Amino acid sequence: MERILTNGKIAPSTLQRSSFLRNSQLPLHLSLWVYVIIVLFPLLWLLLSSFKTNREITVNTWALPSAFNFENYKAAWESAHIGQYAWNSLLVTVAACLLTIILSAATAFALSRMKYKTLSKRIYAFILMGLLVPPGALFIPLYRLVTDLHLYDTHQALILVYCTYALPITIFILHAFMQSVPSELEEAGIMDGLGAAGLFARVIIPVSMPALVTVFILAFIGNWNEYILSQLLVTTESLRTLPTGMATFNDGYRTNFASLSAAVIISIIPVLLVYMFLQRQIIDGMTAGSVKG
Amino acid sequence: MNKALRNPYTYLAFIVPTLVLYCLFFIYPVIVSFIYGFYQWDGISEKVFIGIDNFKRLIHDDVFLKSLGNNFYFMAFSLLVNIPLVFLIAIMVSKARRLRGFYKSAVFVPVVISTATVAILFGVLYNYESGMINQVLRMIGGESWAKEWLSDPHLAMLSILIANAWQNIGFFIVLCLAAILNIPKEIGEAAKIDGVNAWNETWKITLPLVRPVLFVMLLLTVSGTLKVLDIVQIMTNGGPFQSTEVMSTYALKIGFRSLELGYGSAIGVAMFILILIMTGILQRVSKSEEVQY
Numbered sequence: 001m002e003r004i005l006t007n008g009k010i011a012p013s014t015l016q017r018s019s020f021l022r023n024s025q026l027p028l029h030l031s032l033w034v035y036v037i038i039v040l041f042p043l044l045w046l047l048l049s050s051f052k053t054n055r056e057i058t059v060n061t062w063a064l065p066s067a068f069n070f071e072n073y074k075a076a077w078e079s080a081h082i083g084q085y086a087w088n089s090l091l092v093t094v095a096a097c098l099l100t101i102i103l104s105a106a107t108a109f110a111l112s113r114m115k116y117k118t119l120s121k122r123i124y125a126f127i128l129m130g131l132l133v134p135p136g137a138l139f140i141p142l143y144r145l146v147t148d149l150h151l152y153d154t155h156q157a158l159i160l161v162y163c164t165y166a167l168p169i170t171i172f173i174l175h176a177f178m179q180s181v182p183s184e185l186e187e188a189g190i191m192d193g194l195g196a197a198g199l200f201a202r203v204i205i206p207v208s209m210p211a212l213v214t215v216f217i218l219a220f221i222g223n224w225n226e227y228i229l230s231q232l233l234v235t236t237e238s239l240r241t242l243p244t245g246m247a248t249f250n251d252g253y254r255t256n257f258a259s260l261s262a263a264v265i266i267s268i269i270p271v272l273l274v275y276m277f278l279q280r281q282i283i284d285g286m287t288a289g290s291v292k293g
Numbered sequence: 294m295n296k297a298l299r300n301p302y303t304y305l306a307f308i309v310p311t312l313v314l315y316c317l318f319f320i321y322p323v324i325v326s327f328i329y330g331f332y333q334w335d336g337i338s339e340k341v342f343i344g345i346d347n348f349k350r351l352i353h354d355d356v357f358l359k360s361l362g363n364n365f366y367f368m369a370f371s372l373l374v375n376i377p378l379v380f381l382i383a384i385m386v387s388k389a390r391r392l393r394g395f396y397k398s399a400v401f402v403p404v405v406i407s408t409a410t411v412a413i414l415f416g417v418l419y420n421y422e423s424g425m426i427n428q429v430l431r432m433i434g435g436e437s438w439a440k441e442w443l444s445d446p447h448l449a450m451l452s453i454l455i456a457n458a459w460q461n462i463g464f465f466i467v468l469c470l471a472a473i474l475n476i477p478k479e480i481g482e483a484a485k486i487d488g489v490n491a492w493n494e495t496w497k498i499t500l501p502l503v504r505p506v507l508f509v510m511l512l513l514t515v516s517g518t519l520k521v522l523d524i525v526q527i528m529t530n531g532g533p534f535q536s537t538e539v540m541s542t543y544a545l546k547i548g549f550r551s552l553e554l555g556y557g558s559a560i561g562v563a564m565f566i567l568i569l570i571m572t573g574i575l576q577r578v579s580k581s582e583e584v585q586y
Contacts, residue, residue, distance in 0.1 A: 029389065029392070032386065032389065032392075032396055036399045039463070040399060040402065041425075042425060042459070043402070043414075046417065057423045058422050061425075061428045103310055106306075106308075106310075107307055107308050109307060110303070110308050114299070114303070114307075116299075123312070127312075127315060130319055133319070134516070134519075134564065136544070137323075137520075137564050138319075138322040138326055139545060139548065140548045140549075140554050140561065142322045143549075145322060160314065164315060165318075165319070171311070190297045195303070196304070197300075225406075225409070227407065227408060227526075243408075243409035243410070246407075246409050247412075247527050250527070260413065261417060264410055271405050283401055286404065287468050
């Protein structure tokens with residue numbers, strides 16, 4: 001680009017000045033840094049608060065904590081049962097994700113590759129209707145249904161409901177991916193004597209791995225962060241998931257900022273660690289649904 | 294070769310489990326929601342069919358109208374404040390020659406944190422005595438600048454909107470950035486050769502070319518703000534004096550606290566229909582003005 005400009009008709013001196021201004025990225029980076037600091041500062045502030053005493057938070061807001069005491073963390077861990085909640089969340093989330101992936105992959109395969117075109121098209125449209133309805137409109141009947149099935153206050157209820165609500169978007173993404181798998185791969189498999197199920201397990205699943213990772217992450221983050229269904233469908237303290245547990249802790253400790261800060265930090269750290277290592281996959285996974293939608 | 298992919302048993306085995314879950318936890322609640330909407334029912338005694346009375350009641354229910362208004366306030370704020378900011382920052386990140394990856398990762402951090410945690414985090418930040426926001430304001434403008442953010446009916450909604458923006462903007466920035474970086478480089482270079490300045494390039498070239506992604510953002514914002522729930526419920530639960538009530542928090546209160554399952558379902562149905570109509574209109578509008586490179 002510079003070469004083109006130097007070949008142009010503008011006098012060299014003006015060119016130098018204007019291209020210096022244009023090329024200086026300092027103002028751009030400064031503004032972006034301001035934004036980044038606004039975004040990340042609350043987390044840093046919370047981190048510092050989590051090492052302070054309640055008095056220090058109010059009086060020495062801007063000072064560093066006088067000592068790195070882990071009292072708050074101990075209190076939060078013990079009284080907020082964060083370990084228990086995190087374990088419950090992990091259990092429910094992983095189970096729901098695996099179920100979603102297995103069911104969606106099988107269904108997407110049958111709908112996109114098997115030779116029942118008309119029927120498949122109808123079923124696919126029927127499942128995609130699920131993308132339109134906000135779960136928020138369904139709480140009352142869902143609550144009654146779960147009670148009638150004797151699943152109220154169990155992890156199974158959450159697993160089944162989370163799995164179901166992730167199905168439409170997951171099938172949508174996997175269907176699009178599987179449709180693009182070249183049929184030569186399939187033909188080779190058929191030559192080797194594979195049936196439909198064999199093709200699915202030996203050919204389609206391995207080549208769909210990138211898409212499967214994407215939908216797994218999408219479903220995982222959605223379930224891990226889900227709040228309202230877990231609050232409605234599970235009441236026993238020891239069965240709560242992390243977001244509901246945290247909200248309960250918040251209600252009880254509204255004035256104890258030191259403990260609250262520590263609890264929030266504990267609940268954020270695992271997520272941030274995973275994010276640090278799987279950034280690209282997480283960003284791709286979370287944005288995949290909306291770009292294609 | 295079609296034989297292998299024409300196995301009705303495999304086909305059914307791959308599709309039926311998905312359909313069973315989908316119909317049970319999704320389609321059935323949708324249908325039941327519509328049916329409940331026509332009944333007066335406390336969940337215990339016999340249902341009484343009352344026709345469209347629940348829907349008539351909606352139009353005269355001041356709290357519902359207030360909630361609807363708050364949903365639209367939410368939408369207006371997100372469209373007029375968040376989206377321009379998203380576009381601005383995405384443009385800036387796309388212009389940065391260095392640190393682009395860092396900026397992208399940094400702005401995305403709040404997106405991976407659960408809404409429940411964000412709500413608690415901001416509850417701490419907004420605290421009158423020691424919250425970060427009031428401490429910053431005190432530093433700039435003295436004691437009188439400190440505000441009771443979440444318990445002042447005039448400020449509570451704004452406070453939630455800011456917290457919501459903090460959490461969601463990063464997601465949209467990444468979406469928008471991907472679209473901007475997808476624009477063929479030759480277009481920008483051609484513009485520079487033609488002497489188009491940065492301002493015109495942004496408005497007349499970049500903006501029209503990322504229209505599809507702006508439209509996705511618009512769609513997600515409209516449906517997202519009409520069904521917003523978690524952040525409002527944890528931060529204020531509709532208070533103070535129902536100044537932050539939105540449709541979904543109101544539906545939950547009516548359904549689970551006042552035990553008016555019929556009326557609660559009617560609110561859910563109204564919400565669902567409203568989302569369907571508004572996203573439907575938007576999709577019509579966008580189809581009629583598609584742009585090609």
